[in-house]
Amino acid sequence: MEREPIQGNVLKTAATVAGAGALLSPAGLPILQGIAGIAVVGLGIFAAGTAAMKVGEMISSGFGQSKPQQEEEDSPFL
Structure with missing residues (x-):
């Protein structure tokens, strides 16, 4: 009976x-706050x-330059 190797996707x-669990543990919370602070900065x-x-x-x-004034003949109100 041969065992198949564990695929990389399962290990990932x-x-x-495991990483998310470690960051949300009481010891990992300061690290999580530090990452959030870096993102804000x-x-x-x-x-x-x-x-x-x-x-x-x-x-x-x-x-200080102003935009060119619209000529009277180009005015939509005339």
């Missing part, structure tokens, strides 16, 4: 369940970078 599922850095890029684009495109 078992490792996922990363989101803040992303938002700050996006805002800085928008300001840079606004300055480089001409901060």
Whole structure:
């Protein structure tokens, strides 16, 4: 009677369940809170970078320049 080797998918599922159980245990909760904190800080850095890029684009495109005025003959009200 030969035994078939355990497939990788079964081991992956078992490792996922064991890892989730370890993170939700009392000893793993500080790790889970640390991961959540890293995610929040990363989101803040992303938002700050996006805002800085928008300001840079606004300055480089001409901060004080106004858009061209619409001519009277092009006005939809005439």
